[in-house]
Amino acid sequence: MTDVVDIPPDEPSPDDAARERVLADVAALPGLPGVYRYFDAQDNVLYVGKARDLKKRVSSYFTKNHGGTRIGHMVSKIARLQTTVVRSEAEALLLENNLIKTLKPRYNILFRDDKSYPYLKLVSHEFPRVAYYRGAVDKKHRYFGPYPSAWAVKDSIALLQKVFRLRTCEDTVFNNRTRPCLLYQIKRCSGPCVKYIAPEDYARDVSHAERFLMGEQQEVMNALQTQMMGYAEELKFEQAAEIRNQLGALSRVLHQQAVEDNTGVTTKDADILAVKVHGGRACVNLAMVRGGRHLGDRPYFPAHVDDATAIVDDEAERKEPEVQVLEAFIAQHYLDSAVPPLLVLSHAVDKALIDALSQQSGVRITAQHQPREPRRAWLDMCIKGAEIKLAQLLAEEGSQQARTRALVEALDLDVDDLDTFRIECFDISHTAGESTQASCVVFENHKMQNSQYRRYNIEGITGGDDYAAMRQVLTRRYGKIAAMMAEQANPPAAPEGETPPANDAEPRPAPTKLARLPDLVLVDGGKGQVSMAREVFQELGLELSLIVGVEKGEGRKVGLEELVFADGRDKVYLGRDSAALMLVAQIRDEAHRFAITGMRARRASVRTGGSRLEDIAGVGPKKRAKLLQRFGGVRGVAAASVDDLATVEGVSKELAEEIYRALH
The missing domain is CATH 3.30.420.340 (UvrC, RNAse H endonuclease domain)
Structure with a gap:
């Protein structure tokens, strides 16, 4: 990216001089691809746009008579502009949406930056456990997802417990058990904590679970069937029956959740996107398929839909509101998120957008607008979900607006907006x-x-x-x-002998936001x-x-x-x-x-010391309980001397010194 043109801020409201400076800079713009930003007199960003030809696009805003339209309202506020020239239209597209997410302009479609997607985590251990996880991922453990909701993760964990009987307990519990827990009794865990399963057998179950989550279900079923036949040949009918039950559970899940195309090939990873616009609001419904399993959907409700869909000055660029919203979601959502190789869409989007995402992610992405069965069925379900969730939103907003109005009227408040x-x-x-x-x-x-x-x-x-x-x-x-x-x-007066700047003097800094x-x-x-x-x-x-x-x-x-x-x-x-x-x-x-x-x-x-005792190496649940019981709470532990701490069973002199240092 090169050639940043930045016009400094002017008076609080754009006057004739400010407008002349803007027009002069518009006339000097190059006919190259790039991104432009409009700012008001308070230096708030109004709009971010991209252009194949910066000079042609930006000039169109100032050469046409927009009257009382939303474009005209926005143009009347422009006090300065800023442009960035880039090498290609794809680069302009990515920069535009990065700036939209960062600057949150008033007249752009804006989706909330949601980084709270949950994952299924396979924690590294001799006997790995499965866990629900949110946050940044690292290379120490295995992560599967992201999933559209917490429910989807917990449902997958329940499935892994039922089919592969992997443990879910924390290491502190696992290391201190002397007999199996209830999950073993109900056949949801194989009891690795008490050595009821050999490490190599547990590792095989973990491998099957990983392959299942990655979409290799048929390979897992073939391996389980071979294992079942082996047990049968060895006359281990009880173990063979357990494998048979596993196969039955897997078959039912795959029948319910697998997405196959018309060739019979399972769709492993795909996102299904449907958009609905009505009543000035929009909903994008995102359904996820991961590892061949449909994991559920999640709605997104963008802001500024009415304003943004009206601020399209070039007739050649004018699109249906649904297409504008869907393109904005794809561009903003996948800037920081992993994009699957297949997108099934309710509306056709610009091919340049898909190409730009492919280039950025390094994944060859296919966008499918009119899929055949059964992907058509999944898209229809996603469209229906978008319609239902948008209707719910409009109903809720109508109710809340009625409540706000009722309170203002009941208290006889003078409220303009x-x-x-x-x-x-x-x-x-x-x-x-x-x-x-x-x-x-x-x-x-x-x-x-x-x-x-x-x-x-x-x-x-x-x-x-x-x-x-x-x-x-x-x-x-x-x-x-x-x-x-x-x-x-009561702003401070100018020092004696000074006069305030005239209208044609150096522009003052933009005012700060009013309290x-x-x-x-x-x-x-x-x-x-x-x-x-x-x-x-x-x-x-x-x-x-x-x-x-x-x-x-x-x-x-x-x-x-x-x-x-x-x-x-x-x-x-x-x-x-x-x-x-x-x-x-x-x-x-x-x-x-x-x-x-x-x-x-x-x-x-205050009462338990929060994580202060828990964070001390060597102080596990049992020693922590003994310390709190012996001294009556964390305040008593903190008030105890090193010698007093060392009198607690299991607490050595060295550990007592460490506890004392941690609490003081």
Whole structure:
């Protein structure tokens, strides 16, 4: 990639001078393939696009009259542009989608960057175990997948237990067993922990399981059949019957899940992709076939569909919304994920996209748009799944929007845009004053925003003082915002003798993002908590009308809650069946859940030392239990001397010194 053209940021809104500079730079663009980015006056990226001919494509945005269309709305915001010239259209395609994932532009189709695919892990050991795994893979162990869901992994593990009887227990359990567990009794494990199976026989079962997961099912069945006949010839009929049962289980699974083409050849690895667009939203449903087995599907819902599908200025490049969404998903999803050799698609996509993916991955990829049976049946199922999941999403969003509107109307709030209406809710959780934590959850755009949740460890208060805890968390949450708002409202004056720059002077840096309070602050509690919140907001100079307390009703029954206001308004009872109350209860319950899970984790860490004892080499479950029992908990262990620690059975002087160092 070469020749980066970067026009510096201008005034907060694009004026005539800024537009002239943009047009001048557009005129200087080369007629080469590349990627372009548009920025607004605040230096936020608006749009990322690719072009075979940068000069022709970018010029078209500024030479046509777009009126009040979405393109016209976007073009009116452009304050500067940036372009990168590349060597080929395929390279432009890959760079475009890398930038879309990184910059998250306002007018591009954007899929959430989801790296949480689970794997089936075969842990290296003399007797390897199968396990569910999420995270980065390494070369020390064997990994199979990725799988579309946790259920798919656990179903595969259950199958391996049933057919090949591989162990799933942790090494600490495996190394300390003296008799087989229940899984051996129900024929889901061969009992390697107590030497009920020879290492070479277990290794053969592991090899069969690996080949099965890689799609070599017929070879596995042939090997099992040979093994069964061998047992029969040796008159080992019980062992032969077990192999027969294995073959039966495998045959049933393969009959249900194998995907064969019209030549009878099993499709080992493939992704099936179907897209549905309706009501301004879209769903891409991804179904996975791995090792010849259909593992299930997973829906994806992109953002900015309406805007992005309208921002196509070149008629030659204009495509159906479904095709645009599907191409965006393929380009963004497979940039960081392994791509299988076969993609079965509900809509035909640009061949250049498939070629670019093949070049990047080093895998020859085939895209099939109109498959024959039985792949047609799998595609039809995937299409139906996309339709159902999109309908569910639209129904849920409609319900949530109705709840948001009902709450705004019930509280008579002045809200210009319901999509930006923001609620922050606080709750305090502790156990008899121990491990106090406060939670803050956020509701915006008609849904909970998990990535914006925050927990606060509360320190320096009397245990169990919920009012002091609420004061601390609100001060910490809104103190900085109040200071920023005061600074923005009263910017520092220019030093005496200096004059502010004129309109034609050097451009100033783009302004920082404005500090913003939520439209509503919910606190889980009645008059006492609301009074404390009112004191904090008065000290910070913030608007009291933002604060609303959720007071439990008579008998603390759900549906009888009342809303308490910090600005002196009378209590409001919304009614048991009120959509507004349903929303308040949903947010309040989520704040409570988030607070209590954090508190329990913190309490467990304090009481047991978290992973501090577990991380000490030589301290296994039995020694850890003896230490905690002997000294009454991790605090007692930490307070013990080296000599005291050495008095515990199984703890040597050297280990006692290691424990002491780890806890101090």
